[in-house]
Amino acid sequence: MLALGAQGVILGTRLLATREAPIHEKLKRALLDATELDTMLIMRSIGATHRVWANAAAKRCSELEASQANLPEILTSWREKRRGRCTRPGCGSGVISCGQGIGLVHDIPTVKELFERILREAEDPEETGRKLRERF
Numbered sequence: 294m295l296a297l298g299a300q301g302v303i304l305g306t307r308l309l310a311t312r313e314a315p316i317h318e319k320l321k322r323a324l325l326d327a328t329e330l331d332t333m334l335i336m337r338s339i340g341a342t343h344r345v346w347a348n349a350a351a352k353r354c355s356e357l358e359a360s361q362a363n364l365p366e367i368l369t370s371w372r373e374k375r376r377g378r379c380t381r382p383g384c385g386s387g388v389i390s391c392g393q394g395i396g397l398v399h400d401i402p403t404v405k406e407l408f409e410r411i412l413r414e415a416e417d418p419e420e421t422g423r424k425l426r427e428r429f
């Protein structure tokens with residue numbers, strides 16, 4: 294992002310897989326297995342597009358939209374994500390916001406470790422590029 298000229302970024306998805314994230318461990322582990330192909334867009338039909346983890350709840354929401362469901366039905370499906378605030382074992386069954394960057398997430402560090410790593414990588418782009426090439 295710095296190379297593209299940004300002075301800052303909004304970081305969302307990466308923080309889901311940190312020790313401190315207040316979501317259930319099983320959901321964190323499931324997200325580690327997700328690839329960049331495991332997200333989808335929902336809520337476009339009502340002008341509130343969100344990219345989310347492509348789980349059963351997201352697919353249900355998308356099906357509702359395709360079947361011309363009314364606004365309350367779509368919103369009820371979406372709001373399932375709020376139940377239990379993702380801290381319970383079954384929370385992955387709700388809709389979870391998630392960017393395509395999830396495909397680059399392979400561990401669950403502390404927030405401190407994560408930001409130290411991001412800073413290190415930003416300061417040494419050659420080493421970072423080498424590591425990425427090794428991985429892919």
Ligand SMILES: Cc1cc2nc3c(=O)[nH]c(=O)nc-3n(C[C@H](O)[C@H](O)[C@H](O)COP(=O)(O)O)c2cc1C
Pocket residue numbers: 303304305306307309390391392393394
């Ligand atoms: C857990 C989570 C919650 C989010 N909540 C909102 C939200 O309430 N409103 C919004 O506009 N975007 C929300 N987003 C989308 C972020 O704005 C989006 O992910 C952001 O562009 C950062 O990109 P990244 O997730 O690829 O890091 C959320 C994303 C995540 C992962």
